[in-house]
Amino acid sequence: MMNADFFAALTLSLGHNAAVVVLGCAAFGLAAGLVGCFVLLRGRALIADVAAHATLPGVAAAFIGATALGLDPRNLWLLMAGGALSAALGALAVRAAAATRRVRDDAAMALVLSAGFGLGVVLMSVVQSLPTGGQAGLSHFILGQAAGLAEVEAQTLIGLALVASVIAVLLFNPLRVLCFDEAFAAASGLPVRALDLSLTALMLLVTVAGLRAVGLILVVALMVIPAVTARLLTERLSIMAPLAAALGAVSGWVGASFSAAAPGLPTGAVITVTACALFLIALTLSPTRGVVAAGLGRARMGYRIGRDHLLRGAWEELEQLRLGPDAPFATAAIAAAWGWSGPRSLIAVTALRAAGLVRPAHEPGFLRLTPAGIVAAQGVVRRHRVWELYLTRAGGVRAFAAHRGADLIEHTLPPDVEAEVEAWLASADPAIARLAVPPPVEGAPA
Amino acid sequence: MNNTAALPIPALSVRHLTVAYREAPVLWEVGWATPSSGLVAIVGPNGAGKSTLIKACLDLVPRLSGEVRIFGQPLAAVRRRVGYLPQRASVDWDFPATALDVVSMGRYPRAGWLRPLGRFQREAARAALAEVGLADFASRQIGQLSGGQQQRVFLARALALEADLYFMDEPFAGVDAATEKAIVTVLRRLADQGKAVIVVHHDLATAPHYFDHVLLLNLRAIASGPMSSAFTPDNLARAYGGRLSLLDQAVAAAAGAPGAAPRG
Known part of the structure; x- marks a missing residue:
C-alpha cells in the first residue's frame, strides 16, 4: 500500500535505511533553506543554479578519471569533489564573462549554465560507453534518487548539511550585514571578499551535498523556495532564516517519504513540489503579503469608498433639493455624479442595503436613507467638509483643490488626525463646529 | 594645502590621492586636511568625485596613488574610530x-561579530534610534519607513558605531524638512562632542549654515579651509566651472549667511 508506506516512511518506521534517507533529505532541506536565505538576499539565486548545472561535467569527468586510474568510480566523495570543482569553475566563468562587460550578467549565466550542462551530457555519453559505465547510476545525479541511497551516502549527506548549517549560523551576523549593505560591511572592517567567498563555498557545499539525493537540476529549488516562502511570512531575517530552514527540512522529510513509498518517483522533483505547495499556501494565506489578505484589503477599501460616496452623494443631493434627510433620492443621480457603471452602482447599493444604511423607496429607482444611514451620512459629510474648511482656511488652499484634496484623503483619514482637525475647527469657528453638518465651502462643487 | 604638520592632528589628511575608474581619472592628485573636529562639507558639481573621495579614504575603491591618514594613522589602525554612512x-x-535590526549592525564592530548582541549593546542601539527621534519605530520593517525615516535609521546606525570621525554620503538627499532639521541637530551635537564629521553636501544655499569647514572639489581639490575663507564666489565659480546660472545668487545668499568659524 502506497499510503501505508508513505506514513511509515514519514514516521521513520519503514526500515533503518529508509529512515536514514529521510533524515538525510530533511537535513539537506534544513541546510539549503538556511544558506538559501543568504544566497537569495545577496542576489545569487541564479548563480547557484548555474553552479548546480555546472556540476555535471565534473561528476562525469571524475567518473571517467577514476576509471582510467583504476579507482572506484562510484566513490561518492570523488564524484562530489569533481562536481564541486566544476561548479566553482562555472561560477568563476560567470564572473569572468561578466567582467569583460561584453556580455550582460544574465547572458553570461545562461551561457555558462547551458555550456556546463551540455558538456556534462556529452561526458555522460562517454561514461555510458565505458566498461564500468553501463547503468553507472550517474543519471541519478541529474534528477536525484534518494531511495537508492546507501546508508553511508545518507550519512555523508547529513554530515555535510550539518557542517553547512553550523557555518551559516556562526557567520549569521556578518553575512546579514554583507547582504544588506556591502559598503557599510567593508567600512566596518569586515573581510567582505572572504565572506563572499564563504557564502559561495556554503552554496557549493549544499549543492554537492544534495546532488545524489535531489539532483542537480532541482538542488537550487530547495535553496530558493523555502527562503522565498519564509520571506512572505516575516519581516525579520532572524525569524526568516530558522523558518526557511524548517520549511526546507519539512519539504525534504515529506518529499523523501513519498519517494520511499513509491521508488519510481524522482526524489528531487517530489521534494520540490512539496516546497512549492508550502510556498503556494504562504502566498495565499500570509497575513501581510498574502494574496487573500491583499484582496480582502482591496475589497474593504472599495466598500468603504463606495459607501462614503453613496452616503455623501445622497446627502448632498437632498440638501440641494432642500428635502429632508429621509426623503427619497434617485440612485441614477448618485451613479451619474460618481461616474459609476451599472454593476458598480448595483454592488454599492446592495452592500449598503445589506448594511442597513439605505432602503428602497416606493418609487422604483429611488432609495431612502435609514436612520442609521442618516447618522452615517452626517459623519461622512462632516468629515469631508471639516477637512475642506481646514484646507481652505488653515492651509490657504483654494476651494476646488480643497474639495479634491478632501476626496482623496477622507476615506483613510486616521482617527487621531481627524480629532486634531475637529479640535482646530472648534477653536477656529465654534459656531460651525457645533453644527451636525457644516455648510459646503463656498465655491466647492457640490 | 599640505601644511598639516601643525598640531592638532587633522581628523583626515589626504596626499596626492588619485583614483580612476577604467581610463578616466575621477580624482586627480587630491591633497586635503581637515581640522581635528567639527563639521566639514565636501561640495562640488555632479560627477566631481565627492562620493569617490569618501570611498577612497575608506578603502572601498582602489587608489591609483596617494596616501590617506586618519588621526595621523593608516585606516587599519583606527578602523574603530571611523564611521560610514552610505x-x-x-x-x-x-x-x-526592522529599524532596530539595522541600527544594531552599528554595534557589531564593538560587540564582536560572531555572537548575538547582549542587553547592553541592544540598549545602546535603542538609544541611538531614540537620538534620531525614531524610538517608536524600532520594530517597523525598514521598507515601511518614509525616505526621511530611512535616512535617520542610517544616521542612527552610524551613531551606534560611536566613532570619532564620520564620513556621510549625502545624508540630506531627498529628505523632508523635519528630517533635515533632525540630522543637523545630531551633527551639531557630534561636533560639540569634539567629533569630526565629513559630509558630502549638494545644497550650496545651506552649506555655509550647516558646516564650519569646506572642501570644494571637482576632480581636483579646488579650495579648502574654513567656510568664511574658502566658500567664496571665485572658488565656487572654479569648482562649478561657471556652469551654474544661479551661481551668483547662491553665492550672494551664502555670503550673507553667518559662516561658522571652525571648531577645535
Whole structure:
C-alpha cells in the first residue's frame, strides 16, 4: 500500500535505511533553506543554479578519471569533489564573462549554465560507453534518487548539511550585514571578499551535498523556495532564516517519504513540489503579503469608498433639493455624479442595503436613507467638509483643490488626525463646529 | 594645502590621492586636511568625485596613488574610530530587517561579530534610534519607513558605531524638512562632542549654515579651509566651472549667511 508506506516512511518506521534517507533529505532541506536565505538576499539565486548545472561535467569527468586510474568510480566523495570543482569553475566563468562587460550578467549565466550542462551530457555519453559505465547510476545525479541511497551516502549527506548549517549560523551576523549593505560591511572592517567567498563555498557545499539525493537540476529549488516562502511570512531575517530552514527540512522529510513509498518517483522533483505547495499556501494565506489578505484589503477599501460616496452623494443631493434627510433620492443621480457603471452602482447599493444604511423607496429607482444611514451620512459629510474648511482656511488652499484634496484623503483619514482637525475647527469657528453638518465651502462643487 | 604638520592632528589628511575608474581619472592628485573636529562639507558639481573621495579614504575603491591618514594613522589602525554612512539608495530597503535590526549592525564592530548582541549593546542601539527621534519605530520593517525615516535609521546606525570621525554620503538627499532639521541637530551635537564629521553636501544655499569647514572639489581639490575663507564666489565659480546660472545668487545668499568659524 502506497499510503501505508508513505506514513511509515514519514514516521521513520519503514526500515533503518529508509529512515536514514529521510533524515538525510530533511537535513539537506534544513541546510539549503538556511544558506538559501543568504544566497537569495545577496542576489545569487541564479548563480547557484548555474553552479548546480555546472556540476555535471565534473561528476562525469571524475567518473571517467577514476576509471582510467583504476579507482572506484562510484566513490561518492570523488564524484562530489569533481562536481564541486566544476561548479566553482562555472561560477568563476560567470564572473569572468561578466567582467569583460561584453556580455550582460544574465547572458553570461545562461551561457555558462547551458555550456556546463551540455558538456556534462556529452561526458555522460562517454561514461555510458565505458566498461564500468553501463547503468553507472550517474543519471541519478541529474534528477536525484534518494531511495537508492546507501546508508553511508545518507550519512555523508547529513554530515555535510550539518557542517553547512553550523557555518551559516556562526557567520549569521556578518553575512546579514554583507547582504544588506556591502559598503557599510567593508567600512566596518569586515573581510567582505572572504565572506563572499564563504557564502559561495556554503552554496557549493549544499549543492554537492544534495546532488545524489535531489539532483542537480532541482538542488537550487530547495535553496530558493523555502527562503522565498519564509520571506512572505516575516519581516525579520532572524525569524526568516530558522523558518526557511524548517520549511526546507519539512519539504525534504515529506518529499523523501513519498519517494520511499513509491521508488519510481524522482526524489528531487517530489521534494520540490512539496516546497512549492508550502510556498503556494504562504502566498495565499500570509497575513501581510498574502494574496487573500491583499484582496480582502482591496475589497474593504472599495466598500468603504463606495459607501462614503453613496452616503455623501445622497446627502448632498437632498440638501440641494432642500428635502429632508429621509426623503427619497434617485440612485441614477448618485451613479451619474460618481461616474459609476451599472454593476458598480448595483454592488454599492446592495452592500449598503445589506448594511442597513439605505432602503428602497416606493418609487422604483429611488432609495431612502435609514436612520442609521442618516447618522452615517452626517459623519461622512462632516468629515469631508471639516477637512475642506481646514484646507481652505488653515492651509490657504483654494476651494476646488480643497474639495479634491478632501476626496482623496477622507476615506483613510486616521482617527487621531481627524480629532486634531475637529479640535482646530472648534477653536477656529465654534459656531460651525457645533453644527451636525457644516455648510459646503463656498465655491466647492457640490 | 599640505601644511598639516601643525598640531592638532587633522581628523583626515589626504596626499596626492588619485583614483580612476577604467581610463578616466575621477580624482586627480587630491591633497586635503581637515581640522581635528567639527563639521566639514565636501561640495562640488555632479560627477566631481565627492562620493569617490569618501570611498577612497575608506578603502572601498582602489587608489591609483596617494596616501590617506586618519588621526595621523593608516585606516587599519583606527578602523574603530571611523564611521560610514552610505547613500540611502545604495541598499535594498525591502530587506527583512526592522529599524532596530539595522541600527544594531552599528554595534557589531564593538560587540564582536560572531555572537548575538547582549542587553547592553541592544540598549545602546535603542538609544541611538531614540537620538534620531525614531524610538517608536524600532520594530517597523525598514521598507515601511518614509525616505526621511530611512535616512535617520542610517544616521542612527552610524551613531551606534560611536566613532570619532564620520564620513556621510549625502545624508540630506531627498529628505523632508523635519528630517533635515533632525540630522543637523545630531551633527551639531557630534561636533560639540569634539567629533569630526565629513559630509558630502549638494545644497550650496545651506552649506555655509550647516558646516564650519569646506572642501570644494571637482576632480581636483579646488579650495579648502574654513567656510568664511574658502566658500567664496571665485572658488565656487572654479569648482562649478561657471556652469551654474544661479551661481551668483547662491553665492550672494551664502555670503550673507553667518559662516561658522571652525571648531577645535
